[in-house]
Amino acid sequence: MLTRRHLVAAALLPALPVFAQAPAYPSRPVRAIIPFAPGAATDILSRLMAEQLGAALGQPFVAENRTGANGAIAAELVARGPKDGSMILTGTFSTHATNPHIYPRFPYDPVTDFAPVVLIATVPQLLVVHPALGVSSVAELRAAAAARPGQIIAASGGTGSSQHLSAVLFERAAGVKLEIVNYARGFAQVLPDLLENRVNLTFGDPLALLPLVREGRLKALAVTGRERSHLLPDTPTMAEVGLPDATSLTWYGLFVAAGTDPAIVARLGDAAVAAIRRPEVAERIRALGAIPAGLGPAEFGAFQRAEHQRRGEVSRAAGTGV
Numbered sequence: 001m002l003t004r005r006h007l008v009a010a011a012l013l014p015a016l017p018v019f020a021q022a023p024a025y026p027s028r029p030v031r032a033i034i035p036f037a038p039g040a041a042t043d044i045l046s047r048l049m050a051e052q053l054g055a056a057l058g059q060p061f062v063a064e065n066r067t068g069a070n071g072a073i074a075a076e077l078v079a080r081g082p083k084d085g086s087m088i089l090t091g092t093f094s095t096h097a098t099n100p101h102i103y104p105r106f107p108y109d110p111v112t113d114f115a116p117v118v119l120i121a122t123v124p125q126l127l128v129v130h131p132a133l134g135v136s137s138v139a140e141l142r143a144a145a146a147a148r149p150g151q152i153i154a155a156s157g158g159t160g161s162s163q164h165l166s167a168v169l170f171e172r173a174a175g176v177k178l179e180i181v182n183y184a185r186g187f188a189q190v191l192p193d194l195l196e197n198r199v200n201l202t203f204g205d206p207l208a209l210l211p212l213v214r215e216g217r218l219k220a221l222a223v224t225g226r227e228r229s230h231l232l233p234d235t236p237t238m239a240e241v242g243l244p245d246a247t248s249l250t251w252y253g254l255f256v257a258a259g260t261d262p263a264i265v266a267r268l269g270d271a272a273v274a275a276i277r278r279p280e281v282a283e284r285i286r287a288l289g290a291i292p293a294g295l296g297p298a299e300f301g302a303f304q305r306a307e308h309q310r311r312g313e314v315s316r317a318a319g320t321g322v
Helices: 004-015 041-057 069-079 093-102 138-147 162-174 187-195 206-214 262-276 279-286 297-317
Strands: 030-034 061-065 087-092 114-124 126-129 153-156 179-182 201-204 219-223 249-257 291-295
Touching: 030 041, 030 069, 041 061, 041 087, 041 114, 041 249, 041 262, 041 279, 069 087, 069 093, 069 114, 069 249, 087 093, 087 114, 093 162, 093 249, 093 297, 114 262, 114 297, 126 206, 138 162, 138 219, 153 162, 153 187, 162 179, 162 201, 162 297, 187 201, 187 206, 201 206, 206 219, 249 262, 249 297, 262 279, 262 291, 262 297, 279 291, 291 297
Parallel strands: 030 061, 030 087, 153 179, 153 201
Antiparallel strands: 087 249, 114 249, 114 291, 126 201, 126 219
């Protein structure tokens, strides 16, 4: 039976404030911004994640390539864009860890201007040498470099590139001195000289180097990842050969602008992690030579901050830091 007190309370209900429920996300198509050209690994992974997120969240995620300035144009677009999850960015080790330490007057802060969503995948570098160098292991390479300081030539695809920083890390961890040559026109310029033995070694993408290793034209000594590459299961990691400080990864992850509602970041992160953990999606990632990661916002944020700090230290040691 309703008492007088119940009736009074009911009469007061319309006077209480009404709190609107947060709108569902996403309520319209999402722009998936890709900082590099179509066909590259970043583009392929971005489109894979856009496809998966669109299916999971019920709105199209429309892939859009915005190239230029080594990824900075796309990253700045998202950093300065809406803080509502309507634009996501595929960031990489270069856009969110290395480049800000190399280029002066950089247009964004890779840590404070973004909210990390998910670490999609990591890719180790593969250390390869020309067979004429006469070394068959990292231990033999260290011995040769120690005996001939500054005479063994390591080639990279440019100042501050992943190959360059991997070579610097190797020098520091192994306690040796290499002659590091940074090619101005990218990694495609490195391979002809390496295959002709005009330079002695390089670090590079395992998928790209694998055919040359299988043909015997190059010799694989180690991978720089935390685990062995599924492409070269018999090739040890740097940690396994006694150089854990030479571990180095390239990586790909999704970001939104800082200030985006944490509930939106969490919803995106949950959907992305679930997608990456699906066997068929993980297999598509591995086909690119990458290792599926699937770290959510908090873990990815810690990973990215550590990478940003470490690559700054390495860049300064290499004389490329600002």
